[in-house]
Amino acid sequence: MKNVKAIGLIFLAMVIGLVAAVYAAGWLSKQGTIASNKVVVATVDIELGSKITPQMLTTVDWPSGSIPAGTFKDAKDLHDRVVKMGVLRGEAVLDGKLAPPGTKGGLSAVIAEGKRAMTVRVNDVVGVAGFALPGNYVDVMVNAQQETRQGEENRQISKTVLENVLVLAVAQEAGRDDTKPKVVSAVTLELSLKDSEKLDLARSVGTLSLVLRNQVDKQTVATAGITKRQLFGEKEPEPAPVAMAVTTPVAAPMVQRRKPAPLPARDCVEVIQSGTRVMHCFDKNKSAAIQ
Incomplete structure (x- = not known):
């Protein structure tokens, strides 16, 4: 009776093992059908400002549905590029972490534009x-x-x-x-x-x-x-009033006017004739009568 129970347990274990093997084989076959693409990743830690060399890179299979934006498929596309942000080992090299093409290595590659x-x-x-x-x-x-x-x-x-x-x-x-x-x-x-x-x-x-x-x-x-x-809690002194400069008006230059020429000396005689008065004047210099 004991042998029958033992045989039954062994048979049950074999069935369970066979089912597990079939399930594992099916799971592995499904994983092999997942689409993937080549992605360039770093093989070493790359510090910012460093120029990338072929020895720093490798390509790996990356599931197509989870590839980050800005990745590279071929390491040749990264020849002599400079990183402006550090890249860790095993991390995908992204275009956003690279300085513009033609940039030389060093701190100048890290400085933002402007x-x-x-x-x-x-x-x-x-x-x-x-x-x-x-x-x-x-x-x-x-x-x-x-x-x-x-x-x-x-x-x-x-x-x-x-x-x-x-x-x-x-x-x-x-x-x-x-x-x-x-x-x-x-x-x-x-x-x-x-x-x-x-x-x-x-x-x-x-x-x-x-x-x-x-x-x-x-x-x-x-x-x-x-x-x-x-x-120290003290008040700032009041600013000293600014003295306004007083300007003295400049007197206008005195313009000396010419004195009028003196009138020539004259001798005048008043003559009353028929109720009419007439004044007769004589220029001393010219001895001419002026009426």
Whole structure:
């Protein structure tokens, strides 16, 4: 009786195994019919600004229904292209992560169109203890003496002059994968041409400080800055009244008029004749009578 039960269990196990094998074979056959295309992927980690070489790439089969936009089928299409964003090993190389064709390698390939790269000196305090890393965003603050009107004392002021500035590189490193703080002596920022002029003037008139900000916070806040008097709760002195210059009207030049010529001397005689008066005058010089 025991042998019959054992044989029955063995037979049941064989049937279950056969069903599982048939199901697995059917599943594998279905997987083999999934359409796929060749996609170029990276065989090593490619840092931003690096020029792509054939040794960095390979092609793999990628399911057609999940191919990302901007992929490449042939590694030859990526010859001498430069990446402007880091590509990880096994990741598909996308056109959106590449600089325009003909771009040379280096930091210049990472700079956005219409932007400039400018480097400022920093220390462990100015550089936010080394947390201002490539890919982060900072505000730039300047502490300087503000010029005032003549006769007034210059006042010290601290003001934010630039906001939401991208850090391109720290020292000579532009990689954005490392999150470990690095205390460096120089930080390279991505700026517009107008902001580059502001930063150049700011670092020449005062001391710069970098203020680390949230990467997703794009809001700008306009401030008037703060002076030393305001910091300690003192009122700013009233501006001195501007003295108005009094101009004395210039007298018009005196025009000397010519005196009229003197009338010639005359002798006059009044003659009354038949009730009519007649005046007779004689010029002394000409001895002529004038009526």
